[in-house]
Amino acid sequence: MSDSHDSLSKKPADEPGSGGGDVRERVPPEAIRAVPVRHWGRWIGVAVVFALLAALFQAFRGADINWDVVGEFLTYDTIIEGAGKTLWITLLSMLLGVVLGVILAIMRLSGNPVLSGVAWGYIWFFRGTPVLVQLFLWYNLSFVFETVNFGFYKDEMNDFMTPFLAALLGLGLNEAAYMAEIARAGIQSVDRGQTEAAHALGMNNGKTMRRIVLPQAMRVIIPPTGNEFINMLKTSSLVYAIQYTELFRAGNTISTRNLAVMEMLIVVTVWYLILTTVFSIGQYYLERYFARGNERVRPPTPLQRARARLTGPRRQRAGRGPAGGV
């Protein structure tokens, strides 16, 4: 690395203006060594934050919270089961919401006035009413329809419309209205030239949408969808009102027995944080996947970065030593 330097190393002979010698023989100037700007404000900030955290810690230590109960119930069967159900209903509702939402978006953008009208009406209704009301509407459907009859399937509505199904329909159909708007924005963000290029190659509208437009729209659709997902994890707590025993309801049920209300709420809070954190990480990788082809070099994942830091050669810090070390 440095032998090339040596072969060229000649004193930076020429003084500026003294008749500039051969450019190639000039030694590159020494890398800059400057005292970096000191950020005193940050240190003060850190001190303030620590002081506040200490105060908060002190307050909670004095509070009447039985931390043993929190610890005990954090891994209690009913709670874990509730968290599992929260996850399950969230996944299924989002799946329903995303699939239906994309279909609605395509309908909304189609030239067919019937399709776009239907999509408009759907979005108008489901976005225009509170999700809690929609949940109760589904759950109480047996008041107006005693039986269901799809032709191939018949049942009492009361047996058919379980809390689970009501929760899935309430959350999923509501979500579809929001996803439709997100998907529409994504589809419209794809350059018109892409559609034209696909058409010029003889691809029809369906294939153009599926193979060319949607994969590119995903880059715009995924980030807000991740947001919706995390929102849904939390919104799903509303279904406790229609007897579906997800995380929040599980915590509630226990606290009515052991009267440790705050403790159970803390347990539930911790679990919600765990779930949302795991999903944020998943979202990062999903976004990365759909960004392919959009940067010249893909940035390493945090995992790859950590691994490189542990095993790779030590990097010289910028500003020290000759530029382009390593």
Add this chain to the structure above:
Amino acid sequence: MGTTTNSSSPMVKAEQVHKNFGPVQVLRGIDLEVSPGEVCCVVGPSGSGKSTLLRCVNHLEKINAGRLWVDGELVGYRQRGDKLYEMREREVAAQRRDIGMVFQRFNLFPHMTATENVMEAPVQVKGVRRADARKRAEQLLERVGLADRMASYPSQLSGGQQQRVAIARALAMDPKLMLFDEPTSALDPELVGEVLDVMRALAEDGMTMIVVTHEMGFAREVGDTLVFMDDGMVVEAGDPREVLANPRQERTRAFLSKVL
């Protein structure tokens, strides 16, 4: 009108083609004939309707009046008796299969590698097996001098390389006609040559081409005919060397004095 189309069998034939966007008349009666194997260069000031004419040929734009045939088939319509019927989407797509188009802004699919870009249409439209399509794509990329960039995404390629991938992508459908819409206008000057070289080789292989361009040198050397358009009409057409050296029309002369 439009009865004896097949007699001399031109590849492209336009008769009094009109096109307007709302109240704006973009094409005002274009007559044009391009024979098989011919390279037809279309030049003219911006806004003269060159690109629109090209887009009408593969029905990316619908014409408002006149008739347009490609290889003896009416573009976008079916004629029964005196009546014209709009084609269904599927039929239009089938017509476009045989017409390759290269865009000014390349319009490569950014989420696919060069090879995947070239494979896409044969696999999706013609139902070619993936392995076969890949082999063919690799041959085509080699032919446009990109053997070493097959796995690159468009964002990793220079403009000239992207445009060459775009040409390979169009060729993958074995078109009988290639349309070039200012293929070098978005390129840095030093990259223009590599794209023109590919187009020249294509012309020498006997491809029928309509090239909207500002490259007068290319038109002179490669073109069989030069069409000068202004204000939605064909002002002058003929042998490129002839038209460029001795334009007959005042408007042609004025335009050429600015670009040459």
